[in-house]
Amino acid sequence: MLRFISRRIATIVISLIGATIVVFGLAHAKDDPINVFIRAEGYAIGPEQIVALREKWGLDRPIVLQYLTWLSNIARGDLGRSVGSNRKVTDVLRERWPATMQLAIGAWIVGTFVGIPLGMLSAMRRASFLDYVLRGFALSGQSVPGFWAGIVGIWIFAVWLGWLPVPTYYGRVDASFWGQFSYFVLPVAVLAWGPVAGYLRITRSAMLEVMDSEYVKLARAKGLSYRRVITKHAFRNALIQPLTVSALLLAGFMDGAVLVENVFVWPGVGQIAVAAVNDNDFTLLTGIVFLFTVLYLAMSFVTDLLYVVIDPRIRVD
Amino acid sequence: MDTYKVAEEVPRSISMRILEWPAAGWDFIRRWPVIPAAVLVIFAIATIFTELVATDDPNKQNLRASFAAPTWNSEYYEKNERLERRYWLGADQHGRDIYSRIVHGTRVSITVAFAAASIGMTVGVWAGIASGWFGGWFDEIMTRFVDVWNGLPFLLIALVVSITIGTGLMVLIGLLVMATWVGLVRNIRADVLSLKTRDYVASAKVAGASDFRIMYRHILPGVINLLMVLASLRIGGLILAEASLSYLGIGVPSRYPSWGNMINDGREFLDTAWWVSFFPGFCIFLVVMSFNFVGDWVRDRTDPRLRQIR
Numbered sequence: 001m002l003r004f005i006s007r008r009i010a011t012i013v014i015s016l017i018g019a020t021i022v023v024f025g026l027a028h029a030k031d032d033p034i035n036v037f038i039r040a041e042g043y044a045i046g047p048e049q050i051v052a053l054r055e056k057w058g059l060d061r062p063i064v065l066q067y068l069t070w071l072s073n074i075a076r077g078d079l080g081r082s083v084g085s086n087r088k089v090t091d092v093l094r095e096r097w098p099a100t101m102q103l104a105i106g107a108w109i110v111g112t113f114v115g116i117p118l119g120m121l122s123a124m125r126r127a128s129f130l131d132y133v134l135r136g137f138a139l140s141g142q143s144v145p146g147f148w149a150g151i152v153g154i155w156i157f158a159v160w161l162g163w164l165p166v167p168t169y170y171g172r173v174d175a176s177f178w179g180q181f182s183y184f185v186l187p188v189a190v191l192a193w194g195p196v197a198g199y200l201r202i203t204r205s206a207m208l209e210v211m212d213s214e215y216v217k218l219a220r221a222k223g224l225s226y227r228r229v230i231t232k233h234a235f236r237n238a239l240i241q242p243l244t245v246s247a248l249l250l251a252g253f254m255d256g257a258v259l260v261e262n263v264f265v266w267p268g269v270g271q272i273a274v275a276a277v278n279d280n281d282f283t284l285l286t287g288i289v290f291l292f293t294v295l296y297l298a299m300s301f302v303t304d305l306l307y308v309v310i311d312p313r314i315r316v317d
Numbered sequence: 318m319d320t321y322k323v324a325e326e327v328p329r330s331i332s333m334r335i336l337e338w339p340a341a342g343w344d345f346i347r348r349w350p351v352i353p354a355a356v357l358v359i360f361a362i363a364t365i366f367t368e369l370v371a372t373d374d375p376n377k378q379n380l381r382a383s384f385a386a387p388t389w390n391s392e393y394y395e396k397n398e399r400l401e402r403r404y405w406l407g408a409d410q411h412g413r414d415i416y417s418r419i420v421h422g423t424r425v426s427i428t429v430a431f432a433a434a435s436i437g438m439t440v441g442v443w444a445g446i447a448s449g450w451f452g453g454w455f456d457e458i459m460t461r462f463v464d465v466w467n468g469l470p471f472l473l474i475a476l477v478v479s480i481t482i483g484t485g486l487m488v489l490i491g492l493l494v495m496a497t498w499v500g501l502v503r504n505i506r507a508d509v510l511s512l513k514t515r516d517y518v519a520s521a522k523v524a525g526a527s528d529f530r531i532m533y534r535h536i537l538p539g540v541i542n543l544l545m546v547l548a549s550l551r552i553g554g555l556i557l558a559e560a561s562l563s564y565l566g567i568g569v570p571s572r573y574p575s576w577g578n579m580i581n582d583g584r585e586f587l588d589t590a591w592w593v594s595f596f597p598g599f600c601i602f603l604v605v606m607s608f609n610f611v612g613d614w615v616r617d618r619t620d621p622r623l624r625q626i627r
Contacts, residue, residue: 019465151587159588
């Protein structure tokens, strides 16, 4: 077990270094990297200032040295200053982080507690009308563009029916519980639609596989009731697959959050990521990329651990 | 035995046969992806015969027709008598015909997705075959690389690229290729590992075939089935990714009509002109859903083992 964990941690470190190489390489991909930080022609910056800035940011030094300096800064938790606002990137991220997390966790809860039961239901009523409806729902969840679903949701529920607030600033207008909660409903629903579909499909196929297994047949043959077979034998074993992907799905929300936050004007990390493109704010965007990469790697680590913990049949070596 | 024969020979009345039709039709629809295939054929026609399906210039502006309502809103057209024509699905803020833009956008979106898919598949399949065939350090590096690449958040990397390299059709296709090929390597590699041990591969080796020849003549045909399945499952995701990037303004350049761009155009005018955003998004939904449907069907048909893949 210890060897397994240490190997996984080594993989994570390699992946992180790989991510830094990719981002660093992208900064140097086209031409002079100074153009990533400034648009000389746009800001009326003279040649002397460019020389001064190049010296200040260390862009005149050898490329390997630049990379190593940058890497050691990151390792010490210094992601630099945002070009747009001149604030520390870590401060900006700390400020924006909670809003994104609220969305992601909300969607994760909805996804898990709606998707898995629906998948069970779909498998237990296989080839029934309900099964077709649920499978159609799952397929649509994987086919719908999230940002479009958000826009249509706003149009129907906020503009047309007026049930939910038109998303602007959450938590500022109405302090009552429903007032706060109502801002979450649409974004979470949109963000959770895809994962619900994913869970549904995974759970359904896992459940069907388990129901077809020898031990379930044995349980049926020895006269246990259908309900008991499902709850005691089938359900628990079918849960392994959906539970292990759940951590990865949470990481997948981060990507979806970029789009959903932009549709719903949600003051999270995803929103500033897109704003950073318009501000040409390379440092801030780099910081966000690292944040998400670290999260993804941490989640996949948890997934691997979950596999081993939940399913003792998997041998660690 | 005889009794069965008698039962079979009882002639069925015409009314009975008519009653059976719906059930037979339902059976047919259940077994073959009729509806998705029909949808895809329609969009394929729009892709190939764009100029015939939509004769209007998708970029022609007409400020008098700004936010013209869809054609079934006759109230609007009665009020605006000076409009010389009706806009079938309405018009956007510049008075450009939505229907025509959607049809032309079909060409852009489908072309980008297929270009990215075919390049990505080619790269991915060769990377997977080489990784499985050569093994050793090459395999190790490739596997590590795929791991690292999978850990990167695609959308954010695309945003970074838009700052450092810029935007454009080629950059967009490049990004989509990058997102596609890594997804194949692991599956292809696993299949190659088992194909490698087959007798015919061994005999080719004994006969003196080169590495490339074995990979091309003996391994590649073995994974082509899997490749087709993966491709049909992936293409919908590519269309979605293209639309997402275009929606964020870093995909298809705004001088081309594309579905993502159109949704982005209309998002500010939801309360007054819902049709600007709604129809292009609905097309994305239809096409992606049809591709996913057909992909699922191909997968189940060819290889039930793969049911676990997404």
